Amino acid sequence: MLLKSRKGNTNLNVEKQQGTRAFLFKYLWPVKERVLSLLLLLFVSIGFQVTVPQLMRRFLDQAEAGVVMSVLAGTAVLYFTLTVVQKVIALFSIYLSTDLGWRATNQLRIDLTDHVFRLDMGFHKLTPAGELIERIDSDISNLAEYFSDLVVVVFANILLAGAILILLFREDWRFGVIGLAYGIALFTILRAIQERIVGYWKTVREAFTNLFSFLEERLGGLEDIKANGGDGYVMHRLLNLNKGTYNARVKAETVGQVSFMASYFLYALALVAAIWFGAQLFLRGEMTVGSIVLLITYFGLLEQPFNAIRREIETFQRALASICRIQTLFAINPKIRAQETAVLPQSPPVVGFDKVRFGYKDQGSGIGDRGLETTQQSTVNGEQSTVNKNPQAPSPQLLTPVLKDVSFELGSQRILGVLGRTGSGKTTLTRLLFRLYDVDEGVITLNGVNIQDVSLSDLRQFVGLVTQDVQLFEATIRDNLTLFRNYNPNKTPISDDQILDALRLLGLSEWVDSLENGLDTRLQAGGKGLSAGEAQLVALTRVFLRDPQLVILDEASSRLDPATEQLLEKAIDRLLENRTGIIIAHRLATVQRADNILILKNGRIQEYGERIVLAADSASEFAELLRVGIEQGSVME
Numbered sequence: 001m002l003l004k005s006r007k008g009n010t011n012l013n014v015e016k017q018q019g020t021r022a023f024l025f026k027y028l029w030p031v032k033e034r035v036l037s038l039l040l041l042l043f044v045s046i047g048f049q050v051t052v053p054q055l056m057r058r059f060l061d062q063a064e065a066g067v068v069m070s071v072l073a074g075t076a077v078l079y080f081t082l083t084v085v086q087k088v089i090a091l092f093s094i095y096l097s098t099d100l101g102w103r104a105t106n107q108l109r110i111d112l113t114d115h116v117f118r119l120d121m122g123f124h125k126l127t128p129a130g131e132l133i134e135r136i137d138s139d140i141s142n143l144a145e146y147f148s149d150l151v152v153v154v155f156a157n158i159l160l161a162g163a164i165l166i167l168l169f170r171e172d173w174r175f176g177v178i179g180l181a182y183g184i185a186l187f188t189i190l191r192a193i194q195e196r197i198v199g200y201w202k203t204v205r206e207a208f209t210n211l212f213s214f215l216e217e218r219l220g221g222l223e224d225i226k227a228n229g230g231d232g233y234v235m236h237r238l239l240n241l242n243k244g245t246y247n248a249r250v251k252a253e254t255v256g257q258v259s260f261m262a263s264y265f266l267y268a269l270a271l272v273a274a275i276w277f278g279a280q281l282f283l284r285g286e287m288t289v290g291s292i293v294l295l296i297t298y299f300g301l302l303e304q305p306f307n308a309i310r311r312e313i314e315t316f317q318r319a320l321a322s323i324c325r326i327q328t329l330f331a332i333n334p335k336i337r338a339q340e341t342a343v344l345p346q347s348p349p350v351v352g353f354d355k356v357r358f359g360y361k362d363q364g365s366g367i368g369d370r371g372l373e374t375t376q377q378s379t380v381n382g383e384q385s386t387v388n389k390n391p392q393a394p395s396p397q398l399l400t401p402v403l404k405d406v407s408f409e410l411g412s413q414r415i416l417g418v419l420g421r422t423g424s425g426k427t428t429l430t431r432l433l434f435r436l437y438d439v440d441e442g443v444i445t446l447n448g449v450n451i452q453d454v455s456l457s458d459l460r461q462f463v464g465l466v467t468q469d470v471q472l473f474e475a476t477i478r479d480n481l482t483l484f485r486n487y488n489p490n491k492t493p494i495s496d497d498q499i500l501d502a503l504r505l506l507g508l509s510e511w512v513d514s515l516e517n518g519l520d521t522r523l524q525a526g527g528k529g530l531s532a533g534e535a536q537l538v539a540l541t542r543v544f545l546r547d548p549q550l551v552i553l554d555e556a557s558s559r560l561d562p563a564t565e566q567l568l569e570k571a572i573d574r575l576l577e578n579r580t581g582i583i584i585a586h587r588l589a590t591v592q593r594a595d596n597i598l599i600l601k602n603g604r605i606q607e608y609g610e611r612i613v614l615a616a617d618s619a620s621e622f623a624e625l626l627r628v629g630i631e632q633g634s635v636m637e
Helices: 002-065 069-118 121-125 129-171 173-220 222-227 231-283 289-330 426-433 456-462 477-482 496-505 509-513 532-546 562-576 588-593 611-616 621-632
Strands: 351-358 375-380 383-388 403-410 415-419 441-446 463-466 550-554 580-584 596-601 604-610
Touching (some): 002 069, 002 289, 069 129, 069 289, 129 173, 173 231, 403 426, 403 441, 415 588, 426 550, 426 580, 456 463, 477 496, 477 532, 496 509, 496 532, 550 562, 562 588, 580 588, 596 611, 596 621, 604 611, 604 621, 611 621
Parallel strands (some): 415 580, 415 596
Antiparallel strands (some): 351 403, 351 441, 375 383, 596 604
8 A cells, every 4th residue: 555655656746747847848948049048158167167277286286396487477367367257157147047037937927817817706706816916926936046047057067067076087086986975965865855845835835825815905905904993803813924934934944954054064074085085195196286276176166066956956946836836826727618609799689598597616715725624605796605615526506506597588778677685696697697607507698699609708898897896007097998908919999089089978078177187197006096986987988988789787876976976877878878788786766777677586586577567566576665765765785
């Protein structure tokens, strides 16, 4: 049984090494010219390093033999010149090495960011943004040195060490044996502690991930924390996380120093042995002073590549931990995929739901570094479902569905008002239309086309979504309105005239004219400086500029003052004109523009029909809501 376990571990290690090599090749191949240039420089530098000590021996032997001063001066000048050239080459090699490392890792950073953007909302709901930032930034930054030094410098230092050992054997086989024994002993020790160091550095990366995730989440909720007196709890949690990070880093650094101490101790033993043998040979007249200095210099040089390789192996331990975490993230595939076998006609669609059933299946953090509990209450946009977090167990039938056998049809250019209390499935209904999630059972169609047969980019261009929470960026009003489309070479840019026409049609031109710099007005991060109403105006204009055929509004005016709400209502009317629309309503007044009403309760359709007909039917649920709403201020929740 033990043999079988060892065999399994061996196979796993081989697979990891093969994966690491493939990973390395993928990102170094595009910069292969720089890799070759760096190798060439390092070869030249190695040649100078092993040649300069020979000049030192020549100088000492010439001085001992009593040659003329001009010969000694020539040797000294040549020694100085070669030393300076070697240092210049070494300096340029450092520049090229750093450039190589960052070019390779910048491409990796782009690829990983793009991959994260394509992952499902279920992943992002349960993965803190701070954790992803740690993966994309800190983990990849750890690889910058790996991509340059570990590959090229280690190879060059191995070559340098081999050249020095050959020269030692050529001078005297006993010195060669001492140098070879030093190298073998050093790397035997390093290999023995390699796996332990990797484990410690992986723990360090996880500790920093937890710390950054905590800080990102708490800083994002700073107002609520201070308003509710949560400062003490936050600082206590931060202290514990800092303590865990400190302990993990101290352990990793301490174990890492073992290799340094072993390297230095073995070097000291090898140097003492070389000096003792050299002294014996000198006393017997078998070796000159210049030769002894040459051998001692070579042993000093031998310590440099061995020490450099030791340091790079430590870097490799950290890099390997980061590579494992990055590859784990790359291994997560988006579940939302399209067959792309159909194209949506560019006209206001007929929206169809046919026996749609759905439950949230978000599992863990989506990355797999943390232990997974058996179950979890998943809360998404106020709607809960119990999910099984065992990766081998989940199936749609075992989940508590948010939507259950939902079927209805909304005609083209008609507006649907969706009502229901928190947790009834209103928001989930629209998220499925936008394919932020896919249904477990049933079909959703637009103009009779299954939305799973349409490319995601086409679907999300066809459907416009405005929510209560608007994401604004530190950029100009223009860039926030176009969502940086003008910087995308694959898309047609939106001119200022188009933006101003859209604002005029929506009745918002006066708002932009009131800004000091108009479209060039620069917003702060998070849209600071804009009111909630102004932020909603930006969101509406964004959608209008995309010209979608189906517009979804998740109660966009629920938190506004009456004056701003009136302005926004006019813009919404213009946005919905000649389009199919769905409005998630928290207030009954919002659905007065709706043609049809859909009432959800516990994930099922409680009532569906034309608004006018339902309002006139005293026995309908909608009529009852209207009566209660009038008495209680028309508030649904």
